[in-house]
Amino acid sequence: MLEPRIHFTLSFTEPQAHYMDVEMDLFDFTETTLDIAMPVWTPGSYLIREYERHVENVEAFSESDRVSCMKISKNIWRIAQPSRHTKIRYRIYGFEISVRTNMINADRAFINPAATFMHVKNCIDLSCMVKIVLPKRWHHISTGLPKNTDHEHTFYAEDFDILYDSPLEIGNQEIWHFDAAGVQHEFAMVGGGNYNKQQLTADITKIVDEETKIWGENPNTNYVFITHNYQTGGGGLEHLNSTVLGASRNAYKAPNSYKNFLCLVAHEYFHLWNVKRLRPKELGPFDYSEENYTTGLWIMEGFTSYYDNLIIRRCGFFSVQEYLDMLANDFNQVYNRPGYRVQSAALASFDAWIKHYRPDENSANTSISYYNKGAMLAVALDLHILTETRGIKRLDNVLRAAYQTFYKKENRGFEEKEFQSLAEIVTGVDLSAIFYAAHSTEELDYNVYFNRVGYELVDLNHDTQELSLGIKIANQEGRILIKNVERNSSAWDAGLNVDDELIAINGNRLDLAGKELEFILQHGQIDEIVDVLVSRDGLVRTIHAPLRRSIKQQWSIREKLDATAAEKELGNLWLSI
The missing domain is CATH 2.60.40.3650 (Immunoglobulin-like)
Structure with a gap:
């Protein structure tokens, strides 16, 4: 037959x-x-x-x-x-x-x-x-x-x-080839750009070598980078032995933009192992006709988001401070969304199908990104393992062991409890508090982990007296419109709505540059009631709203002044100093 x-x-x-x-x-x-x-x-x-x-x-x-x-x-x-x-x-x-x-x-x-x-x-x-x-x-x-x-x-x-x-x-993309980690790589550049082929080849070779070192092997014989260059572009999607990247064609010569592109390369290439091979059981074999739910995207995408910047640091493209600033940005992204009190990293993973790719005006109040929150949990795991084993092991060891066990030996996806159990066996460290935090809206004290490697996480806005209504505004066709209302803010409690047109505050007409609103916030007093004149669906009304202290957070990671020699040594190991 x-x-x-x-x-x-x-x-x-x-x-x-x-x-x-x-x-x-x-x-x-x-x-x-x-x-x-x-x-x-x-x-x-x-x-x-x-x-x-x-x-x-x-x-x-x-x-x-x-x-x-x-x-x-x-x-x-x-x-x-x-x-x-x-x-x-x-x-x-x-x-x-x-x-x-x-x-x-x-x-x-x-x-x-x-x-x-x-x-x-x-x-x-x-x-x-x-x-x-x-x-x-x-x-x-x-x-x-x-x-x-x-x-x-x-x-x-x-x-x-x-x-x-x-x-x-x-089509007619520019193509060149190079060898890295024993694998033939093809770079396909679409849309032109001011990139330097030799520099890209050398820098990406470093990334490939560094990531292969973590996992112990490169499972491919060939790999293809497809990069779409637009006037303004970004984003990426991983595949089994290729990736598709988006970039801005004339941004390669700007140092920050170029490093961000290298981070994108590091992120998508890391997925070659983490998600395409090491994966939760729900992510393959796939059902292509409906949703494939998993609570594990905080591991797949979050760990990858932690490692992409860390790889760039290990390759020497980021200074220590540049890397710490990138890591601090994950904390800022999460803690400046009131949704972190509503949605856990695991629930954000599960709800990706209905929330992550479909944001609306209230998303910041109800959800977080499993990318950012997963990276926060990953650094906690990495530092906890590093300090408990006195620098002998770290998260790298967990990933390699999981890859060898679940993908190489058993050729299957893992249950999250299995992943945690394996991580604890490999490291000899109790990781339950961090894995529990992934399924909870109770926050870890991250300084428990940072302090032990000689660093501290600090909110630079902790003592600020800046006032806020808790709204984000935008100029649209000559009108000032509210585009977001922050949960539990002054505007939230007073009843200001998204798409309200702001006309005046305390009898002063607002200018498009926002100077009148800025003046009120700079010179007002906490709990002072201001009269906000708005147009809602064409009907004019006055909303009485109290001024409150801004809850915007600005997190920074810096060296701890009283760090011991042992803590500094572990910090140097973490940051490849």
Whole structure:
């Protein structure tokens, strides 16, 4: 009996209109009906994106004639009476700038496979071939998929999990290659820019080597960096042996922007191990038709967010102070969102599907980022292990052991309790308080950990007398509008609303530069009642609001003046001094 086979062909008859054409050839399927499904999300980006909304003109043909093709749900088409060779044709519209969606134009195409390729339902484990028909003016294809040497511009995927994790950049991108950690790397630069290839190659080689040292091996034979350069760009998405990055094309020569790009590279490359291989059990094998919930993104993304800046420090690109400032920013991001009292890191992970990618005007009051909070918990773990073992072990040792145990030996995802248990066995350190904190809104005293390595976390605004209404405003078409109201602030209690237009305070009309509001806040008194004249849905009213002390926090990490020699030694070890 012949094994079922699937071949895809991508062509571009109208790329200027942002369309590509997809042919899906099914060979040797014996079922009387076949259900063909498209993913509704893409791994690494935890949001139902409804990729099927960009699909048009789905048709099916046998060797001799058209066959019935009926849409039976939002992302599934049913093929009736398929033959030994059934061809399915459809078109995809792609015109969205991001690292997780298709972008097609006259010059190039970025293909996110989850937004492009359908699979036969319940046949995710089948292999497939992908052939690219290049338009005449396009010359390059960059992807982590292995080439089929028997056919030009044709690639092979062992199964659909690999296919959906292997983006393609097609066009005229600048390409160069380099070796790092024994792995062949390709850099594909799209959109031009003022980057220096030699410097990028040297610096990224350091990052690859440093990260490989942590994990003990580099599991790839090849790796592809696809970078999209725009006037203003950012973001990244990890894949099994590639990544897609967003950058600003003319920012490479600005030192801070360049270091931030290196941090992005370090972050996405770290995912090569942490999430793509070492992962919670819920994150693979995937169900591409619905949400895949996990409470573990604070480990996957949070630990990676801790290590990205730390790697840049270890490589010598950040000074000690630059690194400490970046780490302090995680604390500022969390503690200046009242939502940290509402949502734990674990709950933020679980709710990523409904909250993280869908912020609204109240998000700061109800949620936190598992990236930032996870990084805070990661530094607590790292410093706790470092100090309890007197510098012999640290979080690096935990990650390597978990990678070896769960991925290499057992080839499965982990339960969080298993991860904690392994970490405690490897280090001999009780880590329960920190893991408990990941599931609680009770905050750790982080100075318990910083102080033991000769540093302290300080809120520079602790004694400030600055006043605030607890609102964020924006100028919009000549009007001053409230865009955010902080939980438990003066504005919150008084009843000021998002989208209220601020007209005057205490009888003084507000200017667009905000000088009148600034004057009131600088010269007012705590608990002084101010009269705020607003227009709400076209109706003018006065809101009486008390002035209160600003609760904005400004955290800094600095050396502890009375640190002992032993604490300083551990701090130097932590910071690679």
